[in-house]
Structures are given as C-alpha cells and as structure tokens.
Amino acid sequence: MSSADPARAAIRLTDVEHRYGDVTAVGPIDLTVPAGEFLVLVGASGCGKSTLLRLIAGFEEPTFGSVRAAGEPPVPGRGAGLVFQQPRLFPWRSVGGNVALALKYAGLPATPERVDELLERVGLRDVARRRTWQISGGQQQRVAIARALAVENPLLLLDEPFAALDALTRERLQEDLRRVSASSNRTCVFVTHSVDEAVFLGSRVVVLTPRPGRIALDLPIGLPRTGLAPDELRGRPEFAALRAEIGAAVRDRSSSEVSA
C-alpha cells in the first residue's frame, strides 16, 4: 500500500490498534509523519506512548492495522534509534563500553576519543571508566542518550529521555537535540510529560487520550526552527498560547475515561 505512495512518509500508521492480552493499549490510530518532522507525543501516564514508540521501532506487532517506517514494516535496529524509558545500560560494560558498543554496532570506529566526545555532548565528563551503577540516575539516562546518538539513524525515537534531568542540563540537551534535528533532517518522535518541552522541541505535537491512546489533538507548531535563541523563542506570545492549548488538552480527561 505504501510503495505507490509518492511522498514516502518516514512513519505511517494505518488504523493501528495494539492490545496486550485483553488490555487495549493504543488505537485505533492513523498517523503519518513526513521525513524531517519533529513529532512530540504527550499524554497521561499509561496512555500508550511507549507502546506507540515500540510499534514504530518494530518491537511490537500491531494487533490490527499496519505500521510502516520508510515504507517497510519496521525491524528493530534498522533505520530507527530508540531511547527507552529506562536507561537499560549493560552492567557488564563500563559507561564508556556501553557507548563504544553502540558505535561498533553502527559500524563506526569505537575510539576512546569518539566515546568521550559523545559523553561530553550529554554533559558527562570523566565517567567513561565507571561501572554503570556507579553513576547517578540522571547520568545513566544521559549515557543511554549518548548511546542512541552514536548511531546516526534517519529516525530517532526518544521515550521521556530528559525526565530525570535538572533544568539546566535539560535545556542544554534540548537545544542540542533541536539543532541536530534541524540540521540533519532526521525524523524524531519524542515523548515527554513537559508541555514546555513539547512546544520548544516539536514541529508538531500530538496529544493522546488516556488508555486506549487515541489522537486527541494534532497540532503543528508554527515556531521558527532556527535562528532564534531559546529564551527568545520561549518569550514569544505564540509559545505561551500553544502551551496553554496543549496543556488544556492534556488535562481534559473526561472525554474518554472508559476502559477497554
């Protein structure tokens, strides 16, 4: 169905529904993400955001409907990088070893310099030789981000990657990510609970209803992607308006507090 599609969408979900046993987690959902878009997913805890990412990454098969990434049924590890909600570091490798492994899988030279560079990019210096349990929770999450950044996939899926970070670190990484997506034309799908983050990062924000997650709001963010300093951007009146609109959609749960 997608081979005839002229503008090959980075992601195309058609009538997707996913069930775990008799629990319907998401759907039905129709969603098309063109290449280069920065899509932010927002929704209540347990509404199916992680499930959606797993579907796109190919870790789950949809119960109904079809999922296509670059026109093909997605296969884990091919074409899409995924930062899971939990850091999922390999305890048998040092912090640097975790990043090096990702470089190796990507077919890149896993030199200590390259590893340090990636760690530096997420604000971690001098922890390359530590064991994974010898760093703090936020640091673990950042290692997971560095690992995913090592692989340069056309599609990047991030599941609440900045949840355990302080405001300053978070902003730095947000800016980095915004720059990456703007410059490399990668497609990003980003899950967050922070409305501010959603508006700042997204070129489009989708709000999901509580379980089963359906699309409650699908909002293009018209803010300029480049040129403006972060503070300027946040200062814009449209920014506040978008925040308010998304915030309201997130808070509005009365619509579908039914269980599947």
Next chain:
Amino acid sequence: MSSADPARAAIRLTDVEHRYGDVTAVGPIDLTVPAGEFLVLVGASGCGKSTLLRLIAGFEEPTFGSVRAAGEPPVPGRGAGLVFQQPRLFPWRSVGGNVALALKYAGLPATPERVDELLERVGLRDVARRRTWQISGGQQQRVAIARALAVENPLLLLDEPFAALDALTRERLQEDLRRVSASSNRTCVFVTHSVDEAVFLGSRVVVLTPRPGRIALDLPIGLPRTGLAPDELRGRPEFAALRAEIGAAVRDRSSSEVSA
C-alpha cells in the same frame, strides 16, 4: 552528641561528607531538619541528592561526619520510608502483591481492599493483578509510591517520585502528599528537578551545588500549608518570586564547577 539536644531533630547531619572511592559525592554538609518539616532538595543531576537520601535512610555510612535520624544512627527500614529513584518493584510478585508485601512488613493486614485503596490513591485502578512488567513506566513509579505510603513512618524520603508522571497525575499526587504531610506531621525529604514542584510542596527548599553537593541555598518557604486551593497558591506573587530565586540558584553553576 544528640541525646542532650532538647528539640530532637528528625534529621541532623553534622559535617557530613560522602565519598565513593575517590569520588566525593556530597559534602561537607551541615543540615538539621526539625520534625514535621517538608524539605525539598534541588540540584543538578549527579550532585549527590540520592546519596544524601541514602545517607539519611541508613543505606550508606558517611565517610566523615555523622548522620542522625530521630537522634539515632539511621537503620534502613526503621522509622523512614524511602521511595528510590527507580521503581524497584519485585517482579516475582504481582503489582498488588508488591503493595501487600509493604503492608505486611508494616505489620498491617494486607487485605485486597487495603491494597486496592492504596493503588487507587496513586491513580491506579484494576492493575493489582498485573505483573510488574505489564504496566507502564509511570505506573511502576506510582506503585513504588503506593508501597512506601503503605508504611506510616515518621520520616518519608522521596527521590524524584513524580518524574515519570504527566502533569495532571502529578498535581493530584502533589496535593495528596501535601495533605498527608500537613495533617500527619510527618517529616518529608523530597528530591525533584521541578522548581515549581519544590515551591508548591516544600516548607523549605535546599539547593545543592554540583558535585560535591554542598548547600548552595537554604530557603524557607513562607507559603501557607493549608487552606488555599492549589491554583490559588500557584497564583500568589510570592510563589513566582520563590520560583525565580530557586531557579536562579539551580542555574548558577559557575560557583563550584570543580571536581573533587
């Protein structure tokens, strides 16, 4: 040294410093928390917040200085409840079984009603019989909170408990926690990266410097603990001022970007 103290502090840290090997994580710190206080700890990722909680809970011995909880060296599980940064649910027990276990340890009857009540309190219905990996990340974190709420300790330590929750759920739980602390005169130490949350919840906010974590700002929050609706409280001008002050302290890293 503390037996002679007339107003037996809930927590008293004297010249505490903690090192992991040759990494100094926190200190030196002097801190006294009177009973009934709601202390919020804020600081950069990796500055030693979790370490501080672990010291207070008795999971770590300070390298230097002394830690006292209710005048005694703290012993894990005695007198202090702790919500870890990770959910740490027992996979061999169902979600309800995890909560039931906590009730059992507290010497309370672990009836299904009591378990459901606790789960309901954190916004989880009908998940009691699921396995721990069959719920979402935010739901797992809430189960961990329910588990800690099962035990009614005079001291409650929470390490970024709401980090994986959406705005609405988060606000509900914040209000619940605020009510609990105000009504039961428990002492709380709460770690968060959200300045808004810090001001809303805390009767006192301590900002730590980056590693090694020392006290950069120790700010009493003069806002009324009861009587006001949450929105009213957030609307107050003092609220915004406090937020700004704390936010500035968190962002100010130039002071001690030295490594130990």
Next chain:
Amino acid sequence: GNGAAGGAGGADGEKKTIRIAYQAFPSGDLIVKNQGLLEKALPDYRITWTKFDSGASINTAFVAKAVDIAAIGSSPVARGLSAPLNIPYKVAFVLDVAGDNEALVARNGSGVTDVASLKGKKVATPFASTAHYSLLAALDQAGVKENEVSIVDLEPQDIQAAWTRGDLDAAYTWLPSLAEIKKTGKVLISSRQLATAGKPTLDLGVVSTAFIDAHPEAVDAWRKVEAQALDIIAADPAAASKAVGAELNLSPAEAQEQLSQGVFLKPADLATDEWLGTEGKVGQLAVNLVSAAEFLKGQQKIDAVPALADVQNAVYVKGLPSVLG
C-alpha cells in the same frame, strides 16, 4: 577406536607389541611382570602391562581387541567362550587353582555350622566371580536351593565392612578380606575342597587366537616364563613373595602368607589330563569350563552352552608338554 587400531599383536609394526592384561591376585603372572622375565625372553617385542580389576572388563577388552594375553578367572572364561560373546581366545595356561585363599566363612554367633544350615541366612559374595560360582556349587553340593538363602552382591572390601557390623551370616570371599573375616568366623568350605570334589575354580592365562596365529613363538616364550614363575614360587618363596608384594603393595610377609594359601601347579602337571592335557588329548579343563558354562546357562546369564569340542578347541595345547620345559 585407537585401542583396537593396533590390531592383533601389531603384526607388522617396526617393533612387535604384546599387550598383556593382568589382575591384582597373587600368581606367577605378577612375578613375570615384576622381574621382567618376558621382556628378557623377548627383547624384540614391546610389552605393555595393563591392570584390570575384573574378568568382565578383560572380556570387554578382548572384544575391543585391546589386549593379546590376559590373566583371568575360569568363570569369565566360560562366559567368554559361550554365546553371545564367543570371544576368539584360547586358554594357554593355568596360573593357579583356588585353594584356601577362597572360602565360605560363617560368622561366629550366626548359628551356622555347616553349608546346609545356611538356609534362610544372608550370604555375601562378589557376583559373577569365581567365589560366586563356588558358593553356588557348595550350596548345590549340600542340597540347598539357591532361593532358600539370601545371597547378597558385595565386593570383598565391602564384605569385610558389612561383616564387622554383623549384617552378614556368611560370606564366600578371597584374600585379604577372607583373612579378616576368618578371625571372627568359621570356615565352612574352601575352594580347595570344591576342587577335589570336581568343581575347581582357576585363574587362567588366555591368548587371543589372532595373536596365537601371528606370533606362536611369542606365545611359547610367554608360556615358558610363566612356567619359570611357577618354579620360582615353588623353589624360592622369598623371591616370589618379594616380587608379588611389590606388585600388590604388600609387605613380603603378607605376600608370602597369601601365596601359601593358593594352589600352584608344577609346570609338568599342566600337561596332564587333569588340566590342559597334551597336543594329542585335551585335558579335563575343557570339561570343567563346560560345566561352568552349564551353571551360567542355568543362571540365564548366557544364551547357550558351547559344545565340548568347541571348548577343547579353545584350549591351546600346541607343543605341550615339551614347550614348558
């Protein structure tokens, strides 16, 4: 397998080899080994000595074509010559005849006074051994049915242990455990008596047919040194017991004691009709082996009793008696 690859006797190797299996019972075989008699007699051969601890495993080794010559009890030989094994080997020597070194002993206080009174008692013996055979022969002789006694399978050292605890009423075993249990028991019958009654148990020297065909001169040399060893036992007990003691990790005195209780034939006796016989006439040994086979058949341990002629064919008498001198 690599063991069988050498073939029978390594007929065409640069140095011919003889693979000998021996067991740890006192006999001339140990003197031959200890004094290197065969090595002296056959300097052109490479000779390997391998210790086995039961006739059954030696039979297995023959099946695997891993040995050429072996010291083995008459009971396993009877098995080996019968179907289904039908091992192609021949009896070429009688190493010793069981005498007082194998006996049936009743424990003091068990109330057993003779073989007939064993009815309903517990008797131990190592199954499938010459002692087992002798025990059943003794019972048969006394008119006791096998199922009237409770016969227990125990290794000699275990007999000694169980005996001390008082778990057994009687046991048919050999040295050294026999010596121990005799201290607190009474000998009911010994293999020497059974031998005179026509049920002898022997330790034999067997040679694989293939080896006999390939190296008859080596077999002759081997028979000669075995005969020489018998002479040493008879003529120089001190030298004999020193050699046997060294092989069995016993003091010469202990070895002497053990040797004295066995029956060692004179080389000349071997070629009499009572044992191997001569080239013209195979001796009674064949009959004895057939009767052992009949006994096994009765026990349902073999498929068929071999014909006497076949067994006579399996007694190697070529060159007897002159070859022993």
Next chain:
Amino acid sequence: MTTSLSAPPVVSTEPALPRRSPLAPQGGRRRRVALRLLALVILYGLWELAARTTRNPTFIPSPGAVWHQLIQTSTVHDGVRGYSGHLLIEHLGVSLRRILIGSAIGVAGGLVLGVLMGVVGWLRVVTEPVVTFVRALPPLAYFSLFIIWFGIDETPKLWLLSIAALPPVAVATAAAVQGAPTGLVEAARALGAGRWAVIRDVTLPHALPEIFTGIRLAVGIAYSSVVAAETINGVPGIGGMVRDAQRYSQTDVVVLGLFAIGLSGLLIDALLRTAENRLIPWRGRL
C-alpha cells in the same frame, strides 16, 4: 483536529507477520512433537544401521534384541520371574524410590546449606571449603565407609544418592543468593523487611531459576549414581540389574536398563520444567 478518534478497529487485511524475535522458540506444540518424532525415527534408524553393520551384539545389540529383553524381563517365563527374580518394572520402581528419596534429601539439604552459605558470612568461610572438598570425592572411594556406618540395606544407598544430589543445589543456591540484586534487597529493607524477610521475599525468589537448574542437575546426578549406589546389595534395582548384566556381557539387558533409566529421567525432568515455568513467570524480566 482529532484524526481518527472514533474509527472502529479494523482487522488488517495483511497477514499477521510472525514475531521476529530471534529468541522465541518457533512453532507450536504440533511442530515440536513432529520434530521430536522425526529425531526419534532418525536415532532409531542410526541404531538399526549401526547394529547391522557391526553385527556384534555385545558391541551394539539390535533394537530387536533389546525389545525382546524388554518382553523377557517384564514377564514370567520358564518359571523365571523377569531378570534376577524381579520384573523390570520392579527393578525400576525400587530404584526410582531410592532416587526420589535421595534427591529429596539432597535437594533439601543443598537448599539449606546453600542459603546459609550465601547469607551467613562466617558459615560460608567454614562450610564452603568442606562442601567443595566433599563434592570432589568419588563416591566409589568412600562408599565402603557408608557400609561400615549404615550397613548394606537402604540407608547407605540413600546416603550416597543424597550426597550426590546435594552439591549442585548447594553451589547453585549459594551462588544465586550471593548474586541477589542489591536494588531489590535495599527496596525490601527500606520497607522494613528484616534479615530473614529479605531472604524469603527477595533473595530466594530471585535465586529460584538457578535453584531449579540445581535441582534438575541434582536429580540427573542422583540418576547417574544409581549404579554406583547399587553396587552393594543392589538387586532388585535397575542399577543392580545393569551391573549384573554387564558382568555377564548381556549388552541387550544393559541397553534396556539404560533406556529405562534415561526415559524415566526424561519424565521427571519434564515435570520439573513444568513446575519451573509455572513458578517463574518473571524469567527474563529482571
């Protein structure tokens, strides 16, 4: 702006793709049975072939001969009852009883020892070398001592089997207990769990998979020790039967005995695996 809020769930027209996880065993119950049958048929063919080419029944008895012995040893024929006066099923029954009692004692002992070794520091320091020492000892070497202590009836056999079954459970348990996840141990302690509550609610459940591996190994080892245990007064008993047959080179009976042992061992292991799968739903979820 809601895109497909009320669209009914439509069954995809595409065929469901198979799960691509490389670790999931593929195919269902039917397929498994078919594969095993195929394997059985192949093994049987190989056996028949080997028996025909070697043509030496002491080397490799033919399937027919073994089948014949199965009939012989399971019936009363010519007034003789089975083999050595007992039917095959009786031999097997007696041995199974020994194996089960022996493994049960060994497993229980191993569990207790393993937990104590894993948990109590000074006990580990003392007992671990002892356990390591003992498990290196060959049963054939010390079995005579058992006779002296326990006689020649059931007791020494049960002791031998218990001692054979104990080490896998003890070693696996001790190792698993020492590897208890710090995070969960701390979580339990933070909730107020005492020392033994932690062991009961965290350490042991976490160790369960390894304990099961230990138990399965222990039962297997008890099985494979049954001949050694029945060297002494071992009839009736499948080990005694095999030993007897071996000494008379009745290879067909030996092979029959091996089948009886192997197949019953397979059955017990299947039961253990079923129990394991029931009891450990969280496998792979830590």
Next chain:
Amino acid sequence: MTTSLSAPPVVSTEPALPRRSPLAPQGGRRRRVALRLLALVILYGLWELAARTTRNPTFIPSPGAVWHQLIQTSTVHDGVRGYSGHLLIEHLGVSLRRILIGSAIGVAGGLVLGVLMGVVGWLRVVTEPVVTFVRALPPLAYFSLFIIWFGIDETPKLWLLSIAALPPVAVATAAAVQGAPTGLVEAARALGAGRWAVIRDVTLPHALPEIFTGIRLAVGIAYSSVVAAETINGVPGIGGMVRDAQRYSQTDVVVLGLFAIGLSGLLIDALLRTAENRLIPWRGRL
C-alpha cells in the same frame, strides 16, 4: 544562606561503624583464615578421636597412619617407588591431567550445546531430551561401551570425564540463556545488534554467573568420576591408586588418596572463584 560551603572536611571523632548490611561477609582476610584454621583443628580433633575410639585402622585410619602413607607413597623405599610403582604426585598428576582435559572438553561442549539449546528453538526441541536422557545415564553402565569403542588407554577415560562434565554446563547455560533480560536484549537490538551480537554482548555476559556455577559443578563432577574412569588401566592415576588400595583394605592409602583428590579440587575451585570474581564485577547489579 549557604550553610557550610567552605567548611573543610572534618574527620568524624566517632569510630566508624561497621557496615550493617546483613549480606556482606563480615571480617577480613585474617578473620577468614583464622576461622578456617579453627575449623581444621576441630575436624582434625574429631578424626583423631574417632580413630582412637574405633581402634580399627581398616575403618578409620589414624591421622598418623595416613601421614606415614603420605611419606611412603611419596618416596622410593626398599627399591619400591611410591605406590604401585609411581609416586603419589605422579598418580595425582596423571589424574589431574585427565580431569583438566576432560573438564575442558566437557565445559566447551556444554557451552556450545547450552547456547545453541538456549537460542535455537528447533535445536532445543530435539537436543534437550537427548541431553536429559544422557545425563541420567550412569557412567558405570556405559563405560564398557567406551572400552569397546575407544580401547583401554586415555581416550575412554577422557570421554567419560567429558561426558560427566558436560551436563552441568549445558543445563546451566541453556537455562541462563533462556532467562536473558528482555530489556537489555531489546536495548542491544535497538542499537542495531544482530542475532549473534546479541548473544555475544548480552546473553552470554548475563549468563556468565550461571555458567561459572556450571563450570564449578562440572569440574567437581569430573573429579568425583575419576575413580570410575580409572577402573580400567587406571595406574598411574589417583583413582586407580585408591581402587587398588581399596581391594587390599589399605584404608590409610584410600584416605590419603581422598585427601589428594579433595585438596586439589579445593585448589582448582578457588582458582575458578577468583576468575569468577574478576570476570563478574556486576554480580548483583542487574
């Protein structure tokens, strides 16, 4: 408002409290050695006592007698070299070589088999019953088949020891591989790891603790099978020596042999444990 920003770190005047973790082994190296020595002395005392009260050297030889045999078997005396023509150390050396080669083969085979069984679905369906079947078989029962197939030299002994050592590793590995943490497997796959990369980088490292338990068990079992392996053509060899001594009720030599076996087993296990601790720093951190 900064309370103690520049206060220098002050060493607490209170004595450092011992860590209260109930799971941490207490005391240091000195304490451990002392405890073990104490245990040794107690065991020695018990032995001496037992030997004196039974007064039967064939049942319980006195420590002195065993010591005497140690000297005897380690020297050339009266022109006799050690025991059965070989010094104790030679017997032990030959057996150790067999044990090490046998365990190495068994461990390698078990690893390969275990990984394949844990990873390849159809292979597990077929091989698992075979492995379970084989590990239930008593070595004493099939050893004669080995003699027939492999002769009487080293080969059948190495086969016996390998087959004895294989199952613990295979079973433990297969179980551990099947229990690989889904989360980490997915993480590797998300990074682009292929099937074998996942096995190499996630499954095997995760299984390492269990594999080590399997290896330790395997070596122990190889040890305890050495007497069985050396029943035929077993001299020189410590198992052959023990068996010989047993037939002549030289209990002091038997006990000496048991000590030689047990102590060298202890040594190897200590080496394995050291390797384990080195290779698995993450134990308990999953």
